[in-house]
Amino acid sequence: MMLHKRYSHWWGKGLLLGSIGISRIGDFIYLIAINILILNMTGSPAAVAGLWIIAPLASILTKFWSGSIVDRYDQRKLMILTDVIRAVLVALLPLLSDLWMIYGCLMFVSMASSIFHPASQAYIVRLIPEEDRKQFNAFQGLTSSGAFLIGPAIMGVMLMYTTPDMAIYLNAASFLISAVILFFLPKLDVKKTDSTGSRSLTIRMVVSDWAEVLGFTRIAFYVMFIYSFYHLILLIGMALDSQEVVFIIQVLDLSELEYGLIISLTGAGSVAGAFVNSLLVKWLPLKHMMGGGMLLVSLGYLIFSVSDSFTVATLGFVLLGFFSSFSNTGMITFYQNNVPAELMGRITSVFGILISLLQIIAIIVFGVVAELFSLRLLYLSISVVLIVLSLVLWAASLKKSAISYYEEKVNVNHSS
Structure with a gap:
């Protein structure tokens, strides 16, 4: 059996x-x-x-x-x-x-x-x-x-x-x-009604759910701080990615063929990193996967920002691709282990709104700044910022994980 x-x-x-x-x-x-x-x-x-x-x-x-x-x-x-x-x-x-x-x-x-x-x-x-x-x-x-x-x-x-x-x-x-x-x-059982017993989507239900997400955020502030801070770093990196083709072709003066080759080798580095990660993941603590992995990803951006040749640019991107799997696996697992399944859809969606807003703003701002200032200076400055933020993330992730939402609720109920 x-x-x-x-x-x-x-x-x-x-x-x-x-x-x-x-x-x-x-x-x-x-x-x-x-x-x-x-x-x-x-x-x-x-x-x-x-x-x-x-x-x-x-x-x-x-x-x-x-x-x-x-x-x-x-x-x-x-x-x-x-x-x-x-x-x-x-x-x-x-x-x-x-x-x-x-x-x-x-x-x-x-x-x-x-x-x-x-x-x-x-x-x-x-x-x-x-x-x-x-x-x-x-x-x-x-x-x-x-x-x-x-x-x-x-x-x-x-x-x-x-x-x-x-x-x-x-x-x-x-x-x-x-x-x-x-x-x-397999089909898995889920809660199908809200506190009023309704099965239909209503404004009252949405408002109530947002209030519950905010309540969870206050109780598990540490968890949501790590989650939000990690995605802030990702957003900044994504905004840099929106200018990578311009940097490679106009700043490094490489061809479209070389650009395609850099992207392909980055993909190969990502596969290699994911394979090594799958072999070592049982022995790697989540806090080091998140913080250390993101730091090495940021180092890849820095190497790319100071590159002056195809080889150095490729090295930066391969390093970035290799360690992205470590940081992603660490963050996803941390999130899954600290957010209740009953609230995950709502929490992921609510914080997804904020992430999407920041993504639009970051892409537009970086595009405008790239037009006004040196793209290499922009890449170099933001890469240094990414390294500093990654160090902050790593330091914060060393703190012991916050108490779970439902343990907190139980403690409150017992005390009352």
Whole structure:
């Protein structure tokens, strides 16, 4: 009986990893294909840049209410439903002739993704026991890193023989395959009503949920500080990433071919790092994975900012890619272990709104600053800031983990 249970447990984890991997491969194919599709349609760099604003904007429009649904309904069904919705909408993209229609369709695709992410986070916490989460997250990082390498490679081959439209259809198919795999995962019980017994989404429910998230944040301030501070560092790095192609081609005077090679080698470094991480994860403390990993990622940015050749620039990006898996695995596991499954959808969604707002602001600000000042000076200055912030994160993560939300509630109830 125990052997059967263990087999089912690993089978479920394997299916979940397979679904994530297939979906991620499709995402990277789609990311390149949609940029090429928009550029071919409009010939406008501004139109392409608009694609980078859609996802965080959709997140803001969706996440202030989606967490209330995620925590009350079958997360597996939500994941399947959003996969199917994304498959249908993505398949429609090559058939649309107007830019505004494509933007509108992409907005709904991103809104579905904004529901899928917190649903998958909550489902993982329910499905995977706490003692197995670090190893699972390491394998998930390996899966995503592999997708980062395989997806663009498939896209490159497809562009040699087909059109971007076919790549977009392949992405739609990947969502359907992901949905089919998720169908075979176990159904897990969730709370389906709010405190009033309602099963429907209401304004009162959303307000009540936001109040509960704020209450949890006050009780588990340390946990949410680490989570927010980590994502602040990620946002700054992401804003730098939005200027990487300009830095490589205009500042370093490298060719588009060399740029593509740097990105490919970064992907290879990410896969190598994820593989090493999956081997060592059992012996690595979360606090060192988060803080130390992020510090080495920041060091990669610094090396890239002072580079004057293809070799040094590649070294910086490979270092960045290699250690990103360590920091991501540490942060995800820390978050899963300290946030109750019953609140994860709401907390992920509420903080996702703030993250998306900051993402939009950071991309715009960095773009303007890059126009006014030296891009190398910008990269160098921000890289130093990232290193300082990473040291602060590492120091803060050395503190013992905060008491859990429900332990605190029990203590309060007993004392009263």
